[in-house]
Amino acid sequence: MLKSIRILLSIVASLDLEIWQMDVKTAFLNGSLDESIYMMQPEGFIEKGQVDKVCKLQKSIYGLKQASRSWNIRFDQAVKGFGFIQNPDEPCVYKRIKGDKLVFLILYVDDILLIGNDVGVLTSVKEWLAEQFDMKDLGEASFILGIQVIRDRKNRTIALSQASYIDKILSRFSMQDSKKGMLPFRHRIKLSKEQVPKNEHEEQFMSRVPYASAVGSLMYAMLCTRPDICFAVGIVSRFQSKPGPDHWTAVKHIFKYL
Numbered sequence: 001m002l003k004s005i006r007i008l009l010s011i012v013a014s015l016d017l018e019i020w021q022m023d024v025k026t027a028f029l030n031g032s033l034d035e036s037i038y039m040m041q042p043e044g045f046i047e048k049g050q051v052d053k054v055c056k057l058q059k060s061i062y063g064l065k066q067a068s069r070s071w072n073i074r075f076d077q078a079v080k081g082f083g084f085i086q087n088p089d090e091p092c093v094y095k096r097i098k099g100d101k102l103v104f105l106i107l108y109v110d111d112i113l114l115i116g117n118d119v120g121v122l123t124s125v126k127e128w129l130a131e132q133f134d135m136k137d138l139g140e141a142s143f144i145l146g147i148q149v150i151r152d153r154k155n156r157t158i159a160l161s162q163a164s165y166i167d168k169i170l171s172r173f174s175m176q177d178s179k180k181g182m183l184p185f186r187h188r189i190k191l192s193k194e195q196v197p198k199n200e201h202e203e204q205f206m207s208r209v210p211y212a213s214a215v216g217s218l219m220y221a222m223l224c225t226r227p228d229i230c231f232a233v234g235i236v237s238r239f240q241s242k243p244g245p246d247h248w249t250a251v252k253h254i255f256k257y258l
């Protein structure tokens with residue numbers, strides 16, 4: 001998904017295309033059900049004398065294991081009926097070409113990106129979406145999957161930034177006031193599986209350390225916008241089953257670098 005977004009953003013920058021963003025309100029409620037599903041009556045809506053009865057769902061609701069699939073099928077059928085063609089390699093990406101008018105549509109759960117070379121055509125697609133679903137118009141795209149899109153149309157460049165995301169994870173792991181590091185991994189430091197907790201004190205300390213959560217947070221930044229921490233994150237991710245204090249120190253060193 002991220003690879004496709006990067007490719008399309010490079011096309012947007014190169015050809016100076018428009019890129020708009022929309023959000024589908026209560027997206028999962030649009031899905032239809034192929035099977036019979038029953039649920040307990042909601043509290044406060046039980047009719048007198050009907051306590052032992054259950055409700056049969058007519059539409060998909062949040063919490064069903066098939067809710068996301070039902071929504072995707074509903075959306076897929078709708079956009080294909082409007083002339084869009086699904087990309088065989090990236091099912092979340094659709095395109096529609098009429099003459100010299102080009103429109104790309106990207107769906108990620110309930111977030112939609114519209115990319116095109118004609119404002120009038122994009123407006124018509126946006127209006128059609130609003131007729132099909134309860135939509136929120138977010139205007140020109142500024143954040144995609146929590147990644148800030150910084151655009152310079154004059155110079156035809158687009159940059160991606162996760163500054164706000166990185167600030168949040170630094171605060172979450174109490175590293176916001178730490179001294180800045182120059183490198184993501186310290187020179188001549190070797191980590192191994194033998195560096196597990198050596199005594200009860202270290203075991204108690206590491207039991208309170210959110211090691212896997214911290215590595216996962218770093219990995220998302222690495223995959224999206226920070227390839228410079230790829231090596232360091234790859235090293236510390238090897239020891240998630242039983243990390244020791246030295247492993248945690250290496251993770252904090254990556255945070256300091258960020």
